[in-house]
Amino acid sequence: DTAVSQTPKYLVTQMGNDKSIKCEQNLGHDTMYWYKQDSKKFLKIMFSYNNKELIINETVPNRFSPKSPDKAHLNLHINSLELGDSAVYFCASSPRINPSDPGRDFGQGTRLTVV
Amino acid sequence: AQSVAQPEDQVNVAEGNPLTVKCTYSVSGNPYLFWYVQYPNRGLQFLLKYITGDNLVKGSYGFEAEFNKSQTSFHLKKPSALVSDSALYFCAVRDLSGGYNKLIFGAGTRLAVHP
Numbered sequence: 001d002t003a004v005s006q007t008p009k010y011l012v013t014q015m016g017n018d019k020s021i022k023c024e025q026n027l028g029h030d031t032m033y034w035y036k037q038d039s040k041k042f043l044k045i046m047f048s049y050n051n052k053e054l055i056i057n058e059t060v061p062n063r064f065s066p067k068s069p070d071k072a073h074l075n076l077h078i079n080s081l082e083l084g085d086s087a088v089y090f091c092a093s094s095p096r097i098n099p100s101d102p103g104r105d106f107g108q109g110t111r112l113t114v115v
Numbered sequence: 116a117q118s119v120a121q122p123e124d125q126v127n128v129a130e131g132n133p134l135t136v137k138c139t140y141s142v143s144g145n146p147y148l149f150w151y152v153q154y155p156n157r158g159l160q161f162l163l164k165y166i167t168g169d170n171l172v173k174g175s176y177g178f179e180a181e182f183n184k185s186q187t188s189f190h191l192k193k194p195s196a197l198v199s200d201s202a203l204y205f206c207a208v209r210d211l212s213g214g215y216n217k218l219i220f221g222a223g224t225r226l227a228v229h230p
Contacts, residue, residue: 031216041203043159043220055215090159094216106151108158 003027006091006107013081014115021076021110023091029105030095031055032074034066037088037109046089049074081114088112117142117210119189121221128196129229136191136224138206147209148189149218150180154202162204165189176200196228 004025013019025032033056034046048056049068063079078085091107119140128134140146150162163174170182180191191204206221 033217035218041153041223043205043223045217045219048215048217050215056217092159092218104149104161104164106159106161 004105004107006110010111012113017081018079023074025093029093033092035090086114117208119206119208119221121224123224125225127227134193134196136204138189149207150191151205152202198228201228
C-alpha cells in the first residue's frame with residue numbers, strides 16, 4: 001500500500017493554464033506538506049496543513065492555492081501557470097503529535113513542465 | 116533560523132570504498148537532523164535521523180551518520196559503496212518556528228559510485 005500518493009506523476013501543460021495536483025495519505029497523519037524541488041534540485045517547503053487548517057505558508061505566489069478537503073488529502077491548485085513553475089512538487093505527511101517526524105513520508109513527486 | 120549546508124555538489128567514489136557525504140548544521144536549540152535519498156526519477160526516501168542518544172545513527176541500506184556537536188556536523192557514511200548507491204542525497208533539519216514542524220533541506224549532494 002502506498003502511504004503518500006500523488007497524482008499525476010507527470011504533467012505537461014501550456015503557460016496560462018490552471019492545473020491541480022492531488023495528494024492523499026493513508027497513514028492517519030494530521031499534518032501534510034507541499035515541497036517544491038526546482039531545476040537545481042533545491043527543495044523548499046511551500047505549504048503545510050494540520051487537520052485541514054493552513055499552518056505554514058511560505059513566500060509563494062498567490063497563484064498557488066492549497067486545498068485540504070479532509071486531513072487525508074492536500075491538493076495543490078496552480079492558476080495561470082508560468083514557465084518558472086516547472087519543477088517537481090512533493091507531498092509529505094507527518095504525525096503532528098510526533099515532533100521527531102516532520103515529513104518522513106514523502107510522495108513520489110509530480111514533475112510539472114510548463115511549455 | 117535553522118539551516119544545513121552540504122559543501123559538496125558531487126562526491127565520486129569507487130565501488131567497495133568507504134563513502135562520506137558531508138553536512139553541517141546551524142540551529143538554535145537541540146538539532147533534529149535527517150538524511151534523505153533521491154534516486155533518479157524517484158521520490159524522496161527517508162534514510163535516517165538523529166534526535167538524541169548515540170552519536171552514531173544507523174539507517175537504511177547500510178548507511179549511518181555521525182552526529183558531532185562540537186563540529187556541528189552530521190556526515191553520512193557507508194563502509195563499502197555500491198554502484199546502486201548513486202543518487203542525490205539531502206541533509207535536512209527540523210524547523211519548529213511557529214510551533215509547527217517542517218524540514219529545511221540542504222542543497223543536495225550527488226553521489227556517483229564508479230565500478
